[in-house]
Every structure is written in C-alpha cells, then in structure tokens.
Amino acid sequence: MKNLGKVSAATAVLLLLAGCQNSKMLAQHNVANTTADVGPILISVNNISRWDQVSGALKPNFTLKDGDAALNLVVPATAKIQEQVLSAFAFNLGVGLPQSYSESAKTKTLNLNQTTNTTEGVATTTGTSTTTQNNTATDTKKAGVVPTANTVLPKDATLPAGTAPTVDIGIDPMLKYQAANALYQEVQLLNREVEFAAKRKCYVPYMVRMQISTLPYRNDLPYDLHAKASFFEGPGEGETPTFAAKSIADKACDSKSSPLPYVVPLLVTDNLEKAVKSRAVEVAKQIGLAVNFMVKGVGANIGANNLDRDVKSILANDLNSLLTVSRMNDNSLYIRLGASNQASAGRTIVSKTYDVSLLMLVPISYLEKHSIPILTLYTHTEFRDSKDGAVLVGKDAASVISQFEKVAGRYLQTKEVRAKWEALANRDKMEAVGRFILPIQQSNYGKFKAATDGQMASGEPPALQLFTFKKEYLPSLWTSLSGIAAESPFQSASFALPTVPDISIVNQTALLREINDKEMEIVLREAEGVVAGNISAHLKLRYGKEDYVFPSESVTFDQTRRLLRLKFTSPVKWGLKKPDFAKSELVVTPAPCLYSADCPKSSIPSTFKLLYAKIPKNKPEPGFTLRTTLKEVIYRTTTADAQIKLHIDKLTDAKAVITLLGAEIKAVEDENKKPIVVIKDTITITTPQTLILTMNNVKVSKKVVVTVVGKDLKGVDTGQKKIEFTVVAGS
Incomplete structure (x- = not known):
C-alpha cells in the first residue's frame, strides 16, 4: 500500500501543477508602476461659443409621434442564454488472483534380451526382460496478471438535448405601458432640453468644448481615466466696460458675493461601446486515476474517471462606457474615460482624443468687470485599474x-x-x-x-x-x-469668453417677394452679428392713410453668406388688397436686452425702402410622357393619307386629350388595331396607350403638330407636350 500512496501523491501534484499553469495563462494582467509609466493626459479648451449662436443646431427634434410608437420600442429581449450540464462518474476495480499448479511425470523403461540356440535341427529361444520405472512431481506458483483499467465513461454519458420553449414568455402589460410612457415623456423633454437649460437668472450661457487626449506609452494597460474638472473666474483682461443705465434686471443681479460658473453636462454625456457577442463557453473537468500494485503475488488495479462538463451558449450585447460626464457641483465635472475593448488584450487604454461639450452659465458680473472676461479650468486626473478599481500611484x-x-x-x-x-x-x-x-x-x-x-x-x-x-x-x-x-495629474488652462457681437446691416432696398398667397419674404445682404433672438423685424404697410404693422414670422441668418432672411404673412391671406408699397417700409431693430453687459452695439438703418416683386408661378408639369419613333410622315398617294404612331406612357393625370394641327383625323387605332373614338377631331384617353393615327388633308413639305394636354379630376390643365412632324412624298 506504500506504493499506492506514493503514486496517488504524485498524481495529485501533477494535476495541481497543470491546473495552476492554466489559471496563470488565463489570469495574465499587465500593470504599470506609476502614472508616469502609462503616459501623458492632455486637457485643453478648444472652442467657446455663445449659446445663442449654436443652440438652434443642437435641438434633436426626435420624431416619436405618440405613445403607440413608444410601445413598440420598450422592454426588448437583451440576452439569450442556453446552458447544458453533464456530470458522469465511473469507478472500475480489477483483481488478478495468484495462480498455482502441479506437474508430474512417470517413465517406464523395458529392456528385452533374447538368445536362440539350434540343436540337431531344433531351435530353442531363451530371453530375459528388465523393467525400470521413474516417477517425478513438480509444484509451480505464479503471480496474478494485472487486468487493464477501464477508463470508459458510463454508457450514454453525453450532453442532454436542450428543451426549447414552445411559446414566448410574456411581459406584464402594465409594466410595458409604464415603460412606453416613460420613453415618450423622456423624448419630449429631450426635444425641449436645449431650449430650457440655458435659462438661469443673472447668467449668460456659453457652449464650451473641451478636448481630452490619452497618449499611453503601451497598448496593453488596463486602466480607466477618471478626471475632475472645475471652472473658476480668471483674472480678466482689458478695461472695465461702460454700459448704459442699469436695468431692473441688472440691479437684481448685484451681489457682494462671488458667484461661480454653473456647468451643465447637457451635450454628449455618454458614449457606449457595444460588442454583440455570440459566446459559447465550454468548461470540462476530467480527473482520471489509475493505480497498479502487487502485494504478495496478488496483482490489482483501481481505475476512477470523473467528468464534469458545463456548456453555456450566450448571445447578448456587451456594453462598455467609453465616455461618461456628470456634474459634481455647480462648477465641477466628473469625467470617466473607459478602457476600450481590444481583441488581443481585453479592455485597455488606447491613444484617443475625446471631445467633451457642455453648457457653461457664466455670472453676468464677470462680463461687467472686464472687456475680455477669462475663465480658468483646473483638472485632476487619476488612473484606475479597469478590473478592480485600484488607483495607480503618481510620481513622487x-x-x-x-x-x-x-x-x-x-x-x-x-x-x-x-x-x-x-x-x-x-x-x-x-x-x-x-x-x-x-x-x-x-x-x-x-x-x-x-x-x-x-x-x-x-x-x-x-x-x-x-x-x-x-x-x-x-x-x-x-x-x-x-x-x-x-x-x-494637476493641470490648468485659461480661456477668454467671446463677448456679444455687434450687429450691423448696410443700407439697401429691401426686395419684398410674394412667394404665394400666404407668404412673403425679404432677404437683406451684408449683415453681421445676427443670432437667434437678438433682432426683431416688422413691415409697416400703407393702406390709404393708415399704416398697419405686420411682425415677422421667422428670422434666419446665413453666417457664411451673410444673408438675413425675414418671412412675413401675406396680406392676401387675410383678404386684404395689396398695399401702397411706395409708402411702406421695413423696420429692423435690436431685440431688447435683459442685461446691459450682454447687450450688443448695433448699426442698422432706421428703415428700409421696399420694392415689391411677385414670383411667377411655375408652369405645371403634365403627368405623362410623349414620344414617337419617326418624325417624318410619309404621304401615301394611293390612299391620299398618312399615318403617325404615338406612345403616351406613365399617365398619372385623370386623362390626356390629343389634337392635331395641319391635318384632319381620319381614324385612330390602338396597337391591337382596336378603334378609338374621335369626337370633333379630339382623342381622349384615360390609360397609357400606343396610338396609330390616320390623317387626311396632309400636304407634302408641310408640318403636322400633335398636342397632348393633361387634365386632372376637375378638368384643369396640368400641362401639355407637343411633337412636330414633317410630311414627305411617298409612293
């Protein structure tokens, strides 16, 4: 049994070493000693814009029409998991008993001697015989033969077949409608969030765009970057600006305290990395033990075989947040840059530049102190292990x-x-x-x-x-x-805030174009500094001796082309006649300012003269196509007539009316030679047709013109098309 103990111990050690080796290979984890081993982090402010210059382009305008549309989007299945488990154990014992047997042998030897004598013709034979017997016996003993250990698993030791559900699992209807209600409300709020977020008393909104760049020295480091960023009032530059008398709103903002900027991480607060993974994981553990031994001529073996097999099939979305931005307090942000999924190294920090945009509300007092107000950004960064969250120490x-x-x-x-x-x-x-x-x-x-x-x-x-x-x-x-x-890990950056731009529009004649009976438009050129909400416009139209004021419906500005586009409701819509444009005018003024420090200077003419222009209506396009193969008509002398072939396709109008000029219609057939009715030299069709027209009174070298007019359901012309033919002499 001592041999058995030695073999079992050796086997256990081998299994343990093999298991440890596999674990070591799977648990490989690269780390850095300090933050200096990871690489630099660069943080800067690259763009600052006034909120009113960009807010219009930031509205998402999601088109989730109603609650029923939201109902189809909620409570989806996000993962499918199938698991199969096999556990089999086999134990085998074989014994070889000792063998013993005896062997015996008996040997007999016969010796015969004969002698013959002849006397007087008579032969006489005499003989002697001797018998010798030997007996031997042998006893033999032999050790038992060790039988072969059976390592085969029990019969039918295979994975069970999965049982698929015959019906889909339902969802609680109340839960589904509650989720749809929450989704619909959230979308509506998102559509209005940009508009409402910038409204805070005694603050001026700006859009600040930060840039954070990670530049790791290695591409296998499993770290997330965590950054804290705070904004404070900077020293400012330039002289203290002078303003007109303070308004009531200005006086309400006077305070002896030093307010902080207010940050709103409204723009791009999350960036998720999605990997759709179809993963089949098979974990199989098989332990086999076979021991041979012999004790006092008895040979035996013990065999054991155990198999645990676990197979999981998983299909799901693996989400990893690459960028998360949240507010810690009024002037501070918490930014997490997550490690990216890499096929070879798992989640690691990679060289990448991240843009972080936010709404910055600046106290109006900052703009009152300096002509160029300045903000200062202070940041603190740290690396955390993406697996256990441990903070990487910095350089000493x-x-x-x-x-x-x-x-x-x-x-x-x-x-x-x-x-x-x-x-x-x-x-x-x-x-x-x-x-x-x-x-x-x-x-x-x-x-x-x-x-x-x-x-x-x-x-x-x-x-x-x-x-x-x-x-x-x-x-x-x-x-x-x-x-x-x-x-x-500690960095700072200063940046100047753009002040409100001055408004200027050169003096010019305003061309008033009537687009239709409901809408008119004026486009002013060479405009500067116009943003949403900082100007107002109205038409002062003269009717008799009275002036009537029509405010603009919309104001848009093309900054690249410097075009100011104003739209107004046409007086025709209200049943009014056209005014006396010679005595009418356009008035453009800066919009009222809430705070003096945020009020632009303006250079705008007091009035603009009007010039009225009506846009001609485009000719309607008929709803059909007209073509022919030949534009020469051969005059047949034998019958004194001629034929032409017309193809009228893609007829979307209610009907098409065909007439001729330069000839008379004798007969009309379709391509199947079916007669078509002709009424007063006019052909009317309601479906696409190929027509063969036979004509009288044609003259050689003269022209024949075919006109096709489209008609809608009310009989109104939708447009017309023509083809001109030339008559040539034939046989």
Missing part, C-alpha cells in the same frame, strides 16, 4: 525633480550654484519647479519668461535665482518642460 517628488533636472540642470552654471540647489529640500525644489510648469499649463509665456528672468515677486522661492537662462533657449526650454506638465 524625487522623480519629478529628477526629470526637471535633466532638462533645466544645465542652466545651473557653476559648481557652487549646483551645490546650493542640491542642498535645498525637495519641498523647495518642487515649489521652484511649479513656477515653471504652471505658466506652461496656463499658456502664459509672459509669466514663464518672468520666472526664467528671476523677476520674483514677494514670496517667490529663492531657488529661481539659481538658474541662468539665455533668452534664445527659452522656446526650447518651454517645449521640453511641457512634457513634465503633461504627465502631471
């Missing part, structure tokens, strides 16, 4: 200082200066490094230059005076230190 101070010294250390000119630098504590060194890095993050070259010149204000670190920089090397130094700034 010593690493940052070492990286800085590789770039700027050459500007420590003497050994004594270097010794002074080395003697400084890391805290003082980091403070000096920050004086170079912060201006780079804020794109403030003047502040960077002041630090390199040693122009220190009170409280600046003395370490700045240890460096001697040459002016011609400053751009190179700026570029080199930008790499350190990009790897810092």
Whole structure:
C-alpha cells in the first residue's frame, strides 16, 4: 500500500501543477508602476461659443409621434442564454488472483534380451526382460496478471438535448405601458432640453468644448481615466466696460458675493461601446486515476474517471462606457474615460482624443468687470485599474525633480550654484519647479519668461535665482518642460469668453417677394452679428392713410453668406388688397436686452425702402410622357393619307386629350388595331396607350403638330407636350 500512496501523491501534484499553469495563462494582467509609466493626459479648451449662436443646431427634434410608437420600442429581449450540464462518474476495480499448479511425470523403461540356440535341427529361444520405472512431481506458483483499467465513461454519458420553449414568455402589460410612457415623456423633454437649460437668472450661457487626449506609452494597460474638472473666474483682461443705465434686471443681479460658473453636462454625456457577442463557453473537468500494485503475488488495479462538463451558449450585447460626464457641483465635472475593448488584450487604454461639450452659465458680473472676461479650468486626473478599481500611484517628488533636472540642470552654471540647489529640500525644489510648469499649463509665456528672468515677486522661492537662462533657449526650454506638465495629474488652462457681437446691416432696398398667397419674404445682404433672438423685424404697410404693422414670422441668418432672411404673412391671406408699397417700409431693430453687459452695439438703418416683386408661378408639369419613333410622315398617294404612331406612357393625370394641327383625323387605332373614338377631331384617353393615327388633308413639305394636354379630376390643365412632324412624298 506504500506504493499506492506514493503514486496517488504524485498524481495529485501533477494535476495541481497543470491546473495552476492554466489559471496563470488565463489570469495574465499587465500593470504599470506609476502614472508616469502609462503616459501623458492632455486637457485643453478648444472652442467657446455663445449659446445663442449654436443652440438652434443642437435641438434633436426626435420624431416619436405618440405613445403607440413608444410601445413598440420598450422592454426588448437583451440576452439569450442556453446552458447544458453533464456530470458522469465511473469507478472500475480489477483483481488478478495468484495462480498455482502441479506437474508430474512417470517413465517406464523395458529392456528385452533374447538368445536362440539350434540343436540337431531344433531351435530353442531363451530371453530375459528388465523393467525400470521413474516417477517425478513438480509444484509451480505464479503471480496474478494485472487486468487493464477501464477508463470508459458510463454508457450514454453525453450532453442532454436542450428543451426549447414552445411559446414566448410574456411581459406584464402594465409594466410595458409604464415603460412606453416613460420613453415618450423622456423624448419630449429631450426635444425641449436645449431650449430650457440655458435659462438661469443673472447668467449668460456659453457652449464650451473641451478636448481630452490619452497618449499611453503601451497598448496593453488596463486602466480607466477618471478626471475632475472645475471652472473658476480668471483674472480678466482689458478695461472695465461702460454700459448704459442699469436695468431692473441688472440691479437684481448685484451681489457682494462671488458667484461661480454653473456647468451643465447637457451635450454628449455618454458614449457606449457595444460588442454583440455570440459566446459559447465550454468548461470540462476530467480527473482520471489509475493505480497498479502487487502485494504478495496478488496483482490489482483501481481505475476512477470523473467528468464534469458545463456548456453555456450566450448571445447578448456587451456594453462598455467609453465616455461618461456628470456634474459634481455647480462648477465641477466628473469625467470617466473607459478602457476600450481590444481583441488581443481585453479592455485597455488606447491613444484617443475625446471631445467633451457642455453648457457653461457664466455670472453676468464677470462680463461687467472686464472687456475680455477669462475663465480658468483646473483638472485632476487619476488612473484606475479597469478590473478592480485600484488607483495607480503618481510620481513622487524625487522623480519629478529628477526629470526637471535633466532638462533645466544645465542652466545651473557653476559648481557652487549646483551645490546650493542640491542642498535645498525637495519641498523647495518642487515649489521652484511649479513656477515653471504652471505658466506652461496656463499658456502664459509672459509669466514663464518672468520666472526664467528671476523677476520674483514677494514670496517667490529663492531657488529661481539659481538658474541662468539665455533668452534664445527659452522656446526650447518651454517645449521640453511641457512634457513634465503633461504627465502631471494637476493641470490648468485659461480661456477668454467671446463677448456679444455687434450687429450691423448696410443700407439697401429691401426686395419684398410674394412667394404665394400666404407668404412673403425679404432677404437683406451684408449683415453681421445676427443670432437667434437678438433682432426683431416688422413691415409697416400703407393702406390709404393708415399704416398697419405686420411682425415677422421667422428670422434666419446665413453666417457664411451673410444673408438675413425675414418671412412675413401675406396680406392676401387675410383678404386684404395689396398695399401702397411706395409708402411702406421695413423696420429692423435690436431685440431688447435683459442685461446691459450682454447687450450688443448695433448699426442698422432706421428703415428700409421696399420694392415689391411677385414670383411667377411655375408652369405645371403634365403627368405623362410623349414620344414617337419617326418624325417624318410619309404621304401615301394611293390612299391620299398618312399615318403617325404615338406612345403616351406613365399617365398619372385623370386623362390626356390629343389634337392635331395641319391635318384632319381620319381614324385612330390602338396597337391591337382596336378603334378609338374621335369626337370633333379630339382623342381622349384615360390609360397609357400606343396610338396609330390616320390623317387626311396632309400636304407634302408641310408640318403636322400633335398636342397632348393633361387634365386632372376637375378638368384643369396640368400641362401639355407637343411633337412636330414633317410630311414627305411617298409612293
């Protein structure tokens, strides 16, 4: 039994090692030591626009018409799973018993001697015989034969067949209608969200577009990026603007406190990566044990075979959020950039640029302090393991200082200066490094230059005076230190807010075009600074001695072509006659401003003279096609007539009426030679036809003109088409 124990232990060790090896291969997980090993994160503000210039293009206008349409979209099946399990166990025991047998042998030997003598003719034979007998016996013992271990699984050890449901599983009707109600309401709110979100008392709305770029050094790092971003009032530039007397709304916004900007992550707050996966997972565990042994001539084996098999078939959508933006407080955002699904490496951070757009509500007080108001963005980023969420540690101070010294250390000119630098504590060194890095993050070259010149204000670190920089090397130094700034988890950026644009329209004659009996239009050229809602327009039309005012129905502005398009309701719609356009005029004025600091300056003529023009109506297009194969008519002298062939196809009008000029209709047949009725030299058809017309009174070298007129159900002409034929002499 000692041999059995040794074999069992060895087998167990082999199985354990094999299992551990497989687990190790499946659990491969690449990590970085610090954030510097992952790569830089670049955050910037690339575009700032006034909200009224872009809001019109941001409305989704979803067309979910009613609740019944929503009902068809809710509570879908999102996954299909089929699972089969097989568990089989076989145990076999074979014993070879010892064998013993005996063998015996008996041997007999007969010796015969004969002698013959002849005396006087008589023969006499005499003989002797001797018998010898030998007996032998042998006993044999033999060990038992070890039988072969049976490793076959039990009969029919196969996966069971799946049982498919015969009917679909139903959904609670109340749940389905509640979900449809929620979907319909959500779509309606989304259609209006852009319009209502920007309305906040004492704030001016802007659209801010941030750009976040991840630049990993490796393509197999499983990290998500988490960023916090906050906006604050910056220093501002320019002189304090002067405004007209404050309105009641302005006075209501006066406050001694310093309000913060208000951010609304309204635009593109989520970007989901969807992988439609059809996955068949088979997990099979089979453990086999076979032990042979012999004890005192008894040979035996024990065989055991166990199989656990689990097969799952899954079809579903695997969603992974690549971008999520949410608001932490009034002026702060939380941004998560998720690792992307990679076929070879799983979820990893990849080189990519993300655009984050948001609605920024800026306190009106910012615009009152400076002619160029400035906001400052401060961000903090960290990497988290995409599997367990652990935060990756950042570079320590010593690493940052070492990286800085590789770039700027050459500007420590003497050994004594270097010794002074080395003697400084890391805290003082980091403070000096920050004086170079912060201006780079804020794109403030003047502040960077002041630090390199040693122009220190009170409280600046003395370490700045240890460096001697040459002016011609400053751009190179700026570029080199930008790499350190990009790897810092703390970054900042400043950007100016665009002020309200001035409105200007050159003096011109306004061409008033009557599009139809319900609508009129005026297009003014060479316009600038017009956005939705910042101007109003009306027509002052003269009837007799009275002026009547008609406000515009809509105002649109083509910024590229600088065209201002105004639409008005036609007086004809209300049963009025045309006015005296010579005494009528167009008036365009800036719309009333809520806040003085957000009110544009304007240069608009007080009135525009009108010139009336009526757009001619387009001729109706008939609802049929007309063609012929030949445009020459052969005059037949024997019958004194001629024939033409017409193809009238695609007839959508109620009917088509055919007449001739330059000849008389003698007879008409269709292509099957069926006669067609002719009434007063006129042919009328209601279906597409191929017609053969026989004509009298034709003259050689003269023209024959065929006219086909379309008619609608009311008998009104829809248009006409003509074909001209030339008569030639025949036989």
